[in-house]
Amino acid sequence: MKISRVFQYLISITILVVWFIPLLGGLMGSIRPMSEIVTGWWNLSSATFTTHNFQYTWSRIKINFLNTFAIAIPSTILPILIASLASYAFAKMRFFGRDFIFFSFVACLVIPGQIVLVPLLRLLTNLGIRGTFPSIILVHTGFALPFAIFYLRNFFAKIPLDILDSARMDGASEFLIYWKILLPISKPALASLATLQFLWVWNDLLFALTFLSPETFPITVGILNLQSRYAPRWNFLCAGAVISVIPPLIVFLLLQKHFVKGIMMGAIKQ
């Protein structure tokens, strides 16, 4: 029993260290000058703290950082709004073709982004919005819908009908019921979805690289532009990495419970 106990701790601590070292390396690289990184970031014999890496990197990727907010916030709100509207119909109304339409959405859960790249680029060019924020917001919205509808429809289905019926008796319109009753009582589900979707959009590279232009590129493309062809400047790359993980990390830490719940519902994304 004792030997197995030692063994358990040995494994736990090994895993902890292996998982922690890359994070620590990134953090140390971002706050130490390159002249010290070349002797090893773990070497603390002459450690200097500097903000120069952040200053330089921020001046390079500030625009991308702000762009990412301009993309990620609407790309989180819009799909949740229109998915919740549709899910209300799927969960609480009877109409011809309901189940067929619902399952058609859900079946598209696994369509890989790659398949739409070429046709969508052409469509967005024809619409005259290629390279703009609305273009990628619409694409992210489209791809968020299957999971959002699947998730919200199942959540709404569990809400007892009598709550909605009493409002109907009072003469409230369906939209009013949706807006004033359904959405407020669905806050936990909406928070789960919003967390998943925000992280997903914040971390996206493929769509951004394909549909956006240098003025609208988000942070993921911004950091990759810090890579140089020759010797990598780890101090700047690490600072860029740290800057780019701050907003998603805050969201993640604040809403971790909701995030886990979202994953549990069968998260297909990552």
Next chain:
Amino acid sequence: MEQKVLRQSGKALSPYHFFHVIKIRKKITPYIFIFPAALIFMTFVIFPTVQAFRISLFQWNGISPFQTAQYVGLSNYQELISDRLFINAAKNNVIWLVMFTLLPVLLGLGIALLLELDIKVKNLLKSIIFLPTAISLVVAGIIWSFVYDPDFGVLNAILKSMELEFLARGWLGRSETALFAIIIAATWISTGMCMVILSAGLKGIPPEIMEAARADGANYWQLLRHITLPLLTRPLVIVVALMIINSLKSFDIVYAMTRGGPFYSTDVIALFMYRQAFPFLRAGYGSAVAVILFTIILLIALPYIRRITERTAEY
């Protein structure tokens, strides 16, 4: 309800008219509710997906009007089968698939089991394994490239300090190690997801079953093999399906770490597709790759989708 209609319309209506208005309203309301979702979905997902199938039958540069594209039948697909770089990317993707399914799932399972035991560092372990889930694959690619750096990387430094200097090398610069180095980085980011799903599965096992088996004298490994793992089949199937699909779609982390190099040793299908369609301006050829990728993913995901729709139908 009737009174409301009356008020809205502002004039008296025959009882029959009322009934009619309400009925039509009731009938079209659901369609109004699903309309925005359907419109965006049709325009930005369904329509382009169908288009991709058509474009894959053409020779087209993706820039000039599609009318100038030349219909070539299935020749893009024929060319693919004999394209050595495509075969190479597909082969690498198979390695990805196997390793990227085994490593995070086994590690995630191991850690989930570890968390069931009474260990003091449990919460710290759980948090730190799950933390990378919030990080983008691009950032993971960068901090792991730093780990692998031949001169300033921590990995080679550790090897040197352990007197294993002969193992030290430029991990991403050599074709025999680059692919595995990237898969390790991808494992680092994905294990947390597997751990959380499997951990929830473990929590769902009724303790009475375990206690009964323990009372019958079963040891830990017997419990694991005959009770825990069989009861964990459903979450295991989910994480395996997730990892397989993710490995087929892998693009970001390879793009961030090596762009497919050195000598195409880390090339994967999604990256091959991107390169053909955009820098090389072979939109038709790239679409053929995308269609193949789509078909494989669909075949693998079909049971998964059927399962979640079944679960939905229970309501």
